[in-house]
Every structure is written in C-alpha cells, then in structure tokens.
Amino acid sequence: MKPNVINEIVKNDLCIGCGTCAGICPQKILKIQDNKYGEYIPSEIQECNSGCGLCLEVCPFSNRENETEIGTKIYGNIEGVNYLPETGYYLDSYVGYSNEFRQSSASGGMATWLLTKLLKEGIVDYIIGPTSQKNPEKLFSFEILSDENSVKMASGSVYYPVEMSEVIQRIQEVPGRYAITGLPCFIKALRLAAQKNKKLKERIVFTIGLVCGQMKSKNYTKYIAALAGNNDLSKIQNVYYRGKSPEKPASNFYFQSTDEHGSQKKIFWSEGVSEAWLNRWFTPNACNYCDDVFAEVADVTFMDAWLPEYSKDSRGTNLVLVRSPEVLTLIQEGIKKGEINDNKISVEKVIQSQAGVLELKRKHLSYRLYLAKLKGQKVPEKRENASKAIGILKKREINLKIKMQKESKQLFLECYQNHTLDIKTFRDGMHPYINHIRQLRLLGKFVLPIRLIKKISKVEGKKK
Template sequence: MKPNVIDEIVKNDLCIGCGTCAGICPQKTLKIQDNEYGEYIPSETRECNSGCGLCLEVCPFSNSENETEIGTKIYGNIEGMNYLPETGYYLDSYVGYSNKFRRSSASGGMTTWFLTKLLKEGIVDYIVCPTPRKNPEKLFSFEILSDENSVKSASGSAYYPVEMSEVIQKIQEIPGHYAVTGLPCFIKALRLATQKNKKLRERIIVTIGLVCGQMKSKNYTKYIAALAGNNNFNKIQSVYYRGKSPEKPVSDYYYQFIDENDSRYKIFWSEGVSEAWINRWFTPNACNYCDDVFAELADVTFMDAWLPEYSKDSMGTNLLLVRSPEVLDIIQNGINKLEITASKISVEKVIQSQSGVLELKRKQLSHRLYLAQQKGLKIPEKRVNPSKDIGLLKKREIKLKALMQEESKQIFLDNCQSQRVDVKTFRSRMNPFVRQTYQLRLLGKFTLLPMRAIKRICK
C-alpha cells in the first residue's frame, strides 16, 4: 500500500492545511479540521482501503515535483518567457494601482480589479477566494463567487487559515471556468491536483498568486484581537487586517476587530502586531520549509510595492509578475481603458521589494534544513541545500525565532481560559525571547566587536 498524507506529512508536522488532499480523495476518507493550535490538518473519517496515495501526490510539502519542474511544464515553451531563480518564470512585471478599488483595498486594489475583470469579460464563470464570514470560530473560508459585488465584498488581506477541500469538491461537481486565488503552497497543490484530475485541469483556467512570507493560525488573530482590547474572542464577528490611515505610511496599517455589539477595536502594525509577525509567533511548522516567494506557479502574482519610492504612499501600490499571455492582454487592456494606472517595472525592482522574504525562504531556509537534519527530522526536498555556514548572529536569530514559533503556540494555550486571553502573562513569558532578538539586532550594528564577546552573548 502506498504511503499516505497522514503518515508522511501530518505525523511529521509538515501539513500546511490547504485541504487539497481531502478535496481530491476519491474515497472521501479525509476531513479537514483545526487542531488545538488553530491550524488546519486532515484526519481520517474511516480507514482508507484504496491505498491510491493520491493524497500524498497532491501535497505541496511532499517530495513531488518542485516549482521549477512544474513551472517548466506550464510556462517553459511560451514565447518571450523569462526565468530567474528568485521569481521563477515570468513574461513581464508591472507597478500600479486600480483607479476604482485602490481606496477600499488593502494595497493598490489590483487584485480586486483583476478578479472583477475576469467575471465582467466572461473569461471565467466563478472566482474562488477567501471570503469573510461572521463566525468567531471560522472568520474566513474559501468560497465560490459568481458576481462582481461578492468579489468586492471579499477584497482585502486575510492573515487567517483557510482550506480548499470543499471548493475543490464543488469544482469537480459544477461545470464552468474558474479562477482561483491562493498562497504559493496552495497554488502548487492545485497544480499537482490538476495533473491528476481532468475536471480540475479543464475547469481551473486562471490561477492568481499572492506573495507570502508565512501563514498564521487562528490563534494569531485571537491574540492580536486581545492585544487590541477584545480578549473574549468568542465575540469577534469580523476582522479587517489592512486598514489604511492617511496620516501614516502604508506599511503602518491597522487591524480592526468588530464584535457582536458592533464595538470596534483597532491596533496598528507598530503597536505590537509587528512583534508577533516578525518573530514568527503562531506560524505553522510547514512554513519553515517553503522556498517559493513569488507564487511561481500562478498565472499572475500580486504583491505590495515595498520599495522606498512607493511605501510611504498611504494609499498603497501593487507589483505584478505576469506569466500568462492572456493575463498580459488583460493588463494592457486595463491600462488602455484607464481602469488601472500601471507601467512596466524591472524585475530586479520586484525582487528588491521582497528581499526580506527571499532571505527568509532561501538563505535562512538552508540553515533550517541543516538544523532539522541534525535533529533527525523528516523534511521535504527543497531547491536549496542544507547549510551549516550562515554566520554566528544569523544562526542565533534562526534558533531564537524557531523557539518563539513553538513556544508561542503552547504559551497561548496555557494562558487562554474560558474563551479569554491573558495577554499580560503571555507577553511576560515571551519577553525573554524578544529581548534576546533585540540584543542580536544591536550586535549586528556593531560588527567590530571582538568575536569572543559576540560568541559569549550568543550562547
């Protein structure tokens, strides 16, 4: 019998919770549910007797084909196609914003414009994307949308786990042309699934990718809500993750939580959100083994323009990497009709905008792979090789953040009683780790310190 996703992925803490395995399982023996840490994982509803191994073959963290190999099949023979190790395949790159949706969107509104354009032009019948729900235990879920107003209502970033099992099943049941949005690992899972399933291959005709540095669990949102002043997460009805303020740069956006009484709790990135994000609190373990920054298997990838010339604009600006000739035509059409304000930008600038994520997913990944090997852990094959040599300070930073990643999950459970979060105790237990990372940053500014002193502090 072939190995399955439970034995190879879930039991080795490598599951990202995309739900593709459950969505494509011919026996429907898998069900997606969240674990105690607020992360989605599959479980068996009954013993699988087929032994087909399909669930493992579509898993983005199994040792199936990598993004370069799959990308070559999809995009390698397209005229004018380019390739870089950082971005994967690409035809062209753009910077700009939607004239209609910029103000109401998390960034430049280009993703919302593109999705509504696909429906308006009749290119697709359905859009599959994360959509808000007024349910404290499931604030977002993947939904199939068929009208522009629904797509507009679903616009905005969602730093919240979602899974695709139900929509993948529905795509197989309901004929039509679909466009699907997703993070890099989700798009990879879909590409693997379309190789195995004819209906998915014929019906999913456009894939839209988003740049991703890491995913977050449901407990991340509960913690930030408590930090904002609402520590009874059972009463949260909705959350908006990327609010813009005219008096602040676009990088200092705010999260807003609304409870059942329509009370609103707001907290800015600089008021504690960044601490949890940058230090990888509430991040699934699978994110430690991702090397895809630019959603290399998506027909178009959208991202924030984190560049000095754009990041101070509170309205927000998008960067785009286009891999499909059809998408390229849609972008050019939007420019000609003045629906979007966009122009070409060098791919080097696009890469520069995500330099921090590239550092995390390439250079630091190599050392995380080495550490995992030293511990005898099962790890997926990646396009970077394990490496011991990364620099003394960076080694310590990686270990510290890995420790915070794990500790944040358990400490949160320890300080979450009767649906309430004890933020003060949680932060007091995390503060020793935060202080150490602060000391490391200071050390990084004083490279002339004697190596002996640095080694002593890093112990």
C-alpha cells in the same frame, strides 16, 4: 500499501492545511479540521483501504515536483518568457494600482480589479477566494463567488487559515470556468492536483498568486484581537487585517475587529502586530520549509510595493508579476482604457521589494534544513541545499525564532481560558526571547563596522 498524507506529512508536522488532499480523495475519507493550535490538518474519518496514495501526490510539502519543474511544464514554452531563480518564469512586471479598488483593498487593488474583470468580460464563471463568515470560530473560508459585488466585498488580505477541500469537490461537481486566488503552497497543490484530475485541469483556468512570507494560525488573530483590547474573543464577528490610515505610511497599516454589537477595536502594525509577525509567533511548522516567494506556478502574482518610492504612500501600491499571456493582454488593455494606473517596472526592482522574504525563504531555509537534518527530523526536499554557512549572529536569531514559533503556540493554550487571553502573562512569557533578539541586533550593529574596519585594514596592508 502506499504511504499517505497522514503518516508522511501530518505525523511529521509538515501539513500546511490547504485541504487539497481531502478535496481530491476518491473515497472522501479525509476531513479537514482544527488542531489544538488553530491550524488546519486532515484526519481520516474511516480507514483508507485503497492505498492509492493520491493524497500524498497532491501535497505541496511532499517530495513530488518542485515549483521550477511544474513552472517549466506550464510556462517554459511561452514565447518571450523569462526565467530567474528568485521569481520563476515571468513575461513582464508592473507597478501601480486600480483607480476603482485602491482605497477598499489592502494594497493597490490590482487583484480585485483583475478578478472582477474576469467576471465582467465573461472569461470565467466563478471566482474562488477567502470570504468573511462572521463566525468567531471560523472567520474566513474559501467560497465560490459568481458576481462582481461579492468579489469586491471579499477584497483585502487574510492572515487566517482557510482550506480548499469543499471548493475542490465543488469544482468537480459543477462545470464552469474558475479562477482561484491563493498562497504559493496552495497554488502548487492545485497544480499537482490538476495533473491527476482532468476536471480540475479543464475547469481551473486562472490561478492568482500572492507573495507570502508565512501563514498564521487562528490563534494569531485571537492574539492580535486581544492585544487590541478585546476581552471576550467569542464575540468577534469580523476582522480586517490591512486598514489604511492617511496620516501613516502604507507599511503601518492597522488591524481592526468588530464584535457582535458593532463595537470596533483597532491596533496598528507598529503597536505590537509586527512583533508577533516578524518573530514568527503562531506560524505553522510547514512554513519553515517553503522556498517559493513569488507563487511561481500562478498565472499572475500580486504583492505590495515595498520600495522606498512607493511604501510611504498610505493608499497602497501593487507590484505585479505576469506569467500568462492572457493576463498580460488584460493588463495592457486595462492600462489603455485608464482602468488601472500601471507602469512597467524592472524585475530586479520586484525582487528588491521582497528582499526580506527571499532571505527568509532561501538563506534562512538552508540553515533550517541543516538543523532539521541534524535532529533527524523528516523534511521535504527543497531546491535549497542544507547548509550551516551562515553568520553566527544570524544562526542565533534563526534558532531563537524557531523557539518562539513553538513557544507561542504552547503558551497561548496555557493563557487562553473561557474565550479570554491573559495577554500580560503571554507577553511576559515571550519577552525574554524578544530581549535576546534585540541584544543580537544591537551586537550586529557593532560587529559590522568592526568587520569593515578589518577588511579595509587588510586591503590597505596589501597595498603597502
């Protein structure tokens, strides 16, 4: 019998919970459910007797084709296409925003503009994306939307697990043209599934990717909500992750929760959200082994313009990386009609905007692969090679974040009782790691000047 996704991926803690395996399983014996850490994983509702191995073939963390190989098949023969190792294939890149959707969106509103445009022009029949559910135990899920207002209501970044099993099954059952938004690993899974399933290949006509540094579990949202002052987390009906404040830069957005009585709690990125995010609290283990920053197999990728000349604008600005000629035409027409305020920007600036994520998913990945193999852990094959060739301070930081990633999940379970999180005990438990990180960064500020002085002295010595 062929290996399957349960014994190869789930048992090795490499599942990202995308749900593609359950959605495409011909026997429908896989079901996606929460694990104790608030992460989605598949389980068998009955024993698999076919041994087809299809579930493993569509898994984005299996050792099938990588993003470069998939991208070459899809975009490699397009006239005028370019390729860079950082971005994958691309036709053009833009910076700007949607005049209509900028204020109501997490960033510049360009993704919402494109999705509503696809519906309005009759190019697609359905849009698939994360939608609020007003359910404390399942705040968001992938839904199939067929009208512009529903798409508008669903706009905004979602840092919450969602899975695609039900919508993938629905696509196979209901004919039509679909566009779907997703993170890099989700889009990759769809591309792998489309190679195996004719209906998915014909019906998913556009894929819209989002730049991603990491995913988060359901417990991440509970933690941020508790940090914002929510005492009973079972009463939360709605959350918004990227609120904009006119007096603050776009990078200092706020998280807002609304309970069943309409009471709202708010907390800004700089008030503790960044601490949990940047130190990889509540991040699935699979995220440690992702090397795709720019959703390389999506027809178009949207991201925040994290560049000095744009990030201070509280209204938000998008960068757009286009791979599909059809999407490129829509954007060009949108500019001419004044629907969007976009200008061309060099791909080098696009890469610069995501420098931190690239370092995380390329340089840090190589060391994480080295550590995993040193411990005899099963990891997927990646385009980056395992290597320990990284500075000693950076090694310590990566090791600390791996420990925090694991500790945050376990400590949350110990501090969470009756829908209430003991926030003080949790933070007290995590702060020794935070203090160690701060010490490393402080040390780094002294080490760099010393290295520069030594380098200059060496050069000067050679001149003499």
